[in-house]
Amino acid sequence: MLSPQWLRTFAAVVEQGSFTRCAEYLDLTQAAVSQHVQKLEERLGPLLIRRPRQLELTPAGRALLDYCQEVNAADQRLEKRLSEQDDTHGEIGFICPGSIGLVLYPMLLNVQQANPGLMIRQRFAPDSEVLDAVLDNRFELGLTTLKPDDSRLNVSSFAEEPLELIAPAAERVENWDDLKRIGFIDHPDGRAMSSRLISRYYPDAPGVAAIPTRGFINQIGLILEPVSRGLGFTVLPRYARLAFQHPERIQVIDGPRLVKDTLWLIHRAEWPLSTRAQLVIEKLRAQIYSL
Missing domain, CATH: 3.40.190.290 (D-Maltodextrin-Binding Protein; domain 2)
Known part of the structure; x- marks a missing residue:
């Protein structure tokens, strides 16, 4: 099972467009961000192509990003169901x-x-x-x-x-x-x-x-x-x-x-x-x- 923390880090890297901004956004060290992405790539293969001012998703990276979005949507549905206050x-x-x-x-x-x-x-x-x-x-x-x-x-x-x-x-x-x-x-x-x-x-x-x-x-x-x-x-x-x-x-x-x-x-x-x-x-x- 993939670590939820690794998934959050990967999605934030893609959203922020760089490891540095991701580290600031998540209040992590840049080394921790790199380690999380490395752990995912050890399991799934190359996910990102690192260019000087740009990150590009590989096909596996695109699939993982879709998966992250599905997990996030499922989390939101679960929270909504558990905190449901609508009696109608x-x-x-x-x-x-x-x-x-x-x-x-x-x-x-x-x-x-x-x-x-x-x-x-x-x-x-x-x-x-x-x-x-x-x-x-x-x-x-x-x-x-x-x-x-x-x-x-x-x-x-x-x-x-x-x-x-x-x-x-x-x-x-x-x-x-x-x-x-x-x-x-x-x-x-x-x-x-x-x-x-x-x-x-x-x-x-x-x-x-x-x-x-x-x-x-x-x-x-x-x-x-x-x-x-x-x-x-x-x-x-x-x-x-x-x-x-x-x-x-x-x-x-x-x-x-x-x-x-x-x-x-x-x-x-x-x-x-x-x-x-x-x-x-x-x-x-x-x-x-x-x-």
């Missing part, structure tokens, strides 16, 4: 569970519409994948339903997400027997969520395993479709229900107390958030609290 341009990587993601994605698009220089990259994923993606620096921001315990992460409360028992709008749901009659629409987290909620709503009931399953779907955005058609009830986080396009076809069955999860915002703790990410967090918090 660049990419935002955001990874989160599907339920909250359904609500947040339109909000992210609102932010992007207001700031066309931003590029939003969102992925829906379970907690384990969210953690890995943020720790591997593939996504700058993430949300999890379980609070991580990892010193490499900065963790803060983002929002609370209640679970809801959701039934077809036309059904009467007054007790446990009504749930058994209607049947259950299952999904990947369905039984775990339903067990938590039903144990609070109907503490003396045998549990969701005693209820006939009427269907299963693994796409978060489609779980309420069979419910809206009268095929069964389900249990989902509130944000998934808020994103459903036909709220008139479903109903939320209230219980004696809320069952809530905290959503945790995570990002790497070893370096500061970009100003773009700070802007997005601020806008998302404002919108999610208004729901």
Whole structure:
């Protein structure tokens, strides 16, 4: 690898037109300037033709000067990227569970519409994948339903997400027997969520395993479709229900107390958030609290 100091000296020699002026410009001795150019010529061959009042570049010298300019441009791009203070341009990587993601994605698009220089990259994923993606620096921001315990992460409360028992709008749901009659629409987290909620709503009931399953779907955005058609009830986080396009076809069955999860915002703790990410967090918090 060529020494950056040698490259700077060579570019300055060409720019100043002489070894003497280069030495004054870089605050080096003329011997140091000569030594730097000599080191380069030992590696690359003749670079300069030295005439009494003129320096002429050889083909290798011209190629090296082009390389110096490319390195300098790359350095400037790196410095600009590392010192980026523009919160309205660049990419935002955001990874989160599907339920909250359904609500947040339109909000992210609102932010992007207001700031066309931003590029939003969102992925829906379970907690384990969210953690890995943020720790591997593939996504700058993430949300999890379980609070991580990892010193490499900065963790803060983002929002609370209640679970809801959701039934077809036309059904009467007054007790446990009504749930058994209607049947259950299952999904990947369905039984775990339903067990938590039903144990609070109907503490003396045998549990969701005693209820006939009427269907299963693994796409978060489609779980309420069979419910809206009268095929069964389900249990989902509130944000998934808020994103459903036909709220008139479903109903939320209230219980004696809320069952809530905290959503945790995570990002790497070893370096500061970009100003773009700070802007997005601020806008998302404002919108999610208004729901």
